[in-house]
Amino acid sequence: MHAFGRLSRLALTAVAAALPLAASAADEQVNFYNWANYIADDTLPNFTKQTGIKVVYDVFDTNELLETKLLAGSTGYDVVVPGSDFMARQIKAGAFMELDKSKIPNLAKLDPVIMERLAEFDPENRYGVPYMWGTTGIGYNIDKMQEIFGKDVKIDSWEFVFNPENMKKLESCGIAVLDNPTEIYATVLNYLGKDPNKATAEDFSGVATDTMMKIRPFIRYFHSSKFITDLANGDICLAIAWSGDILQARDRAQEAKNNVNVGYTIPKEGALMWLDIMTIPKDAKHADAAHKLINYLLEPKVMAANSDAVSYANAVADSWPLIKPEVRNHEGIFPPPEVAAKLFVLKPLDQKTSRVVTRSWTRVRSGR
Amino acid sequence: MFSKLLHKQGRWLVLAVPYVWLLLFFLVPFLIVFKISLSSPELAMPPYSDMFLHEGSTVQIVLNFDNYLALFRDSLYLNSYLQSLEMAAFSTLICLAIGYPLAWVIAHSDPKLRNILLMLVVLPSWTSSLLRIYAWMNILNTNGPFNDVLLALGLISEPLELLHTNTAVYIGIVYNYLPFMVLPLYSAIMKLDHTLIEAAADLGARPLKVITSVVLPLTKSGIIAGSMLVFIPAVGEFMIPELLGGPDNLLIGRVLWQEFFNNRDWPLASAVATTMLLLLVLPMLLFQRSQNEELKGEKK
Numbered sequence: 001m002h003a004f005g006r007l008s009r010l011a012l013t014a015v016a017a018a019l020p021l022a023a024s025a026a027d028e029q030v031n032f033y034n035w036a037n038y039i040a041d042d043t044l045p046n047f048t049k050q051t052g053i054k055v056v057y058d059v060f061d062t063n064e065l066l067e068t069k070l071l072a073g074s075t076g077y078d079v080v081v082p083g084s085d086f087m088a089r090q091i092k093a094g095a096f097m098e099l100d101k102s103k104i105p106n107l108a109k110l111d112p113v114i115m116e117r118l119a120e121f122d123p124e125n126r127y128g129v130p131y132m133w134g135t136t137g138i139g140y141n142i143d144k145m146q147e148i149f150g151k152d153v154k155i156d157s158w159e160f161v162f163n164p165e166n167m168k169k170l171e172s173c174g175i176a177v178l179d180n181p182t183e184i185y186a187t188v189l190n191y192l193g194k195d196p197n198k199a200t201a202e203d204f205s206g207v208a209t210d211t212m213m214k215i216r217p218f219i220r221y222f223h224s225s226k227f228i229t230d231l232a233n234g235d236i237c238l239a240i241a242w243s244g245d246i247l248q249a250r251d252r253a254q255e256a257k258n259n260v261n262v263g264y265t266i267p268k269e270g271a272l273m274w275l276d277i278m279t280i281p282k283d284a285k286h287a288d289a290a291h292k293l294i295n296y297l298l299e300p301k302v303m304a305a306n307s308d309a310v311s312y313a314n315a316v317a318d319s320w321p322l323i324k325p326e327v328r329n330h331e332g333i334f335p336p337p338e339v340a341a342k343l344f345v346l347k348p349l350d351q352k353t354s355r356v357v358t359r360s361w362t363r364v365r366s367g368r
Numbered sequence: 369m370f371s372k373l374l375h376k377q378g379r380w381l382v383l384a385v386p387y388v389w390l391l392l393f394f395l396v397p398f399l400i401v402f403k404i405s406l407s408s409p410e411l412a413m414p415p416y417s418d419m420f421l422h423e424g425s426t427v428q429i430v431l432n433f434d435n436y437l438a439l440f441r442d443s444l445y446l447n448s449y450l451q452s453l454e455m456a457a458f459s460t461l462i463c464l465a466i467g468y469p470l471a472w473v474i475a476h477s478d479p480k481l482r483n484i485l486l487m488l489v490v491l492p493s494w495t496s497s498l499l500r501i502y503a504w505m506n507i508l509n510t511n512g513p514f515n516d517v518l519l520a521l522g523l524i525s526e527p528l529e530l531l532h533t534n535t536a537v538y539i540g541i542v543y544n545y546l547p548f549m550v551l552p553l554y555s556a557i558m559k560l561d562h563t564l565i566e567a568a569a570d571l572g573a574r575p576l577k578v579i580t581s582v583v584l585p586l587t588k589s590g591i592i593a594g595s596m597l598v599f600i601p602a603v604g605e606f607m608i609p610e611l612l613g614g615p616d617n618l619l620i621g622r623v624l625w626q627e628f629f630n631n632r633d634w635p636l637a638s639a640v641a642t643t644m645l646l647l648l649v650l651p652m653l654l655f656q657r658s659q660n661e662e663l664k665g666e667k668k
Contacts, residue, residue, distance in 0.1 A: 064629035358630040
């Protein structure tokens with residue numbers, strides 16, 4: 001009995017000694033799942049230097065991939081960055097942990113207008129903090145466009161892209177489109193003068209699909225990350241894609257000095273604006289470190305450096321004056337008020353419409 | 369007495385290992401997929417309904433067979449099954465056409481050289497196949513080395529568009545699965561008794577006749593084994609068509625991806641997967657039978 005008592009006491013001390021150790025060891029890591037090409041190279045190393053927390057970084061290029069992992073559960077990630085419309089649905093499915101706002105003092109530095117917009121997706125902003133935002137517009141090889149359509153060509157309208165005559169001329173030099181049914185359909189419906197958030201299943205499978213089918217024969221591929229390299233190398237000359245990614249292609253071409261000049265336009269009919277939101281999965285193992293990482297990313301200096309690196313706008317108002325002028329003054333990144341007024345956001349689709357959208361998109365992709 | 373017992377026990381143990389393996393890594397996952405295929409999609413984690421409904425002391429089992437019926441309501445599924453089977457079948461034939469002469473040459477070369485040649489067949493598998501397919505993306509690119517060489521040789525005046533076409537997918541699949549065809553063919557050709565070929569020739573058979581009535585029948589087991597090893601994984605291949613293929617190919621792997629990721633419809637995705645498995649069981653049974661026949665032949 002005596003021996004047993006001593007043994008159990010010993011065991012208890014061992015457990016007690018191990019507990020704080022385990023807790024600090026657990027806090028020394030945070031698993032971050034973010035979009036590809038979406039952060040400056042030194043952001044995470046600097047975070048580790050400042051806090052001692054190791055970051056395991058992993059990337060994705062479609063919301064669907066992240067959503068499937070989240071719904072399956074036990075992702076192992078502590079911070080994930082879904083688009084706002086996907087986040088709204090994931091909140092309903094119970095995928096996230098409510099944020100402990102006392103641990104994120106930098107929330108005060110966020111732009112109230114953007115936070116109010118976000119509250120439509122996440123009431124009271126309980127689960128998410130905006131990371132960056134951008135638009136889905138037209139990226140193009142400036143010289144190739146002038147070569148094919150003449151010196152005075154103006155790519156300022158969706159009409160340019162959805163006119164099969166124009167696209168036919170670009171077939172051989174290469175057209176890429178995001179493999180993203182919800183965003184591309186919203187773009188097409190907006191061009192057709194319909195509100196994407198009020199569209200019926202018939203709008204998606206009918207007029208929107210017909211419009212895409214007319215330019216389909218000239219599209220080389222549908223993909224959501226490959227176009228950056230191809231646009232920078234001159235392997236394709238037009239892409240319907242995300243603002244920052246296209247401008248990163250421009251930067252890469254400039255670095256490579258390969259004489260490829262890339263431009264990005266938000267067409268005059270308006271474009272889809274999306275927000276990517278930092279959230280913490282419900283079963284995150286390093287929630288404390290996750291809050292610290294989110295707070296660090298909202299640091300105005302850090303956020304400004306990220307916007308500089310990836311050419312996306314952010315929601316931290318205090319960071320805006322710190323962003324370099326080429327980015328701050330680019331109309332495709334921080335659109336002027338008259339352009340911003342034409343941007344629209346997308347609400348999540350219901351399951352039935354979503355199925356019609358996927359099916360119609362399969363028709364568009366396969367061209368049948 | 370004891371050693372006899374050990375012998376019996378040992379045999380049981382040796383037999384148990386593959387069965388436990390199959391049970392854990394094949395049957396159990398399959399049953400899970402099958403169970404999901406009988407539920408309906410829901411916005412939850414995980415995103416499908418529970419099979420068992422508890423209400424007080426009664427447990428109701430809810431089975432939803434609609435997912436299987438849905439496969440017939442839209443021609444998409446049937447078409448992509450057919451396209452996948454077609455692509456796998458042609459890839460297998462091309463592998464056979466390249467692999468058979470290759471295996472023949474290896475089997476008939478000098479023993480020292482033979483090991484090196486065999487090594488060369490297997491060597492590429494030492495790097496990840498994903499990396500090798502990425503290398504092919506580079507090679508086949510419009511501005512890539514393949515076109516550069518052809519242009520430099522003056523064989524073409526404009527670069528060929530190979531990447532994102534079905535040709536590229538065939539190149540990728542044949543390249544990736546060729547070793548699986550060559551190795552069983554090689555072992556079958558090695559076992560071939562050459563006196564039989566000589567005898568056939570001595571008895572007046574022309575070369576073509578020797579091949580069709582002596583060589584091919586005697587290496588049949590290798591042909592079947594190699595073809596199965598290529599065909600079965602090629603049907604469900606997702607990575608190669610996704611990276612090298614164009615958007616117009618609609619293989620079953622892609623359809624599965626869409627149901628799972630775009631539609632969040634795990635039940636229907638599971639029904640697609642279960643059906644594909646059933647489609648593949650048939651060739652696998654044929655393979656099994658030919659293997660058994662070969663074993664019987666050896667016993668004689």
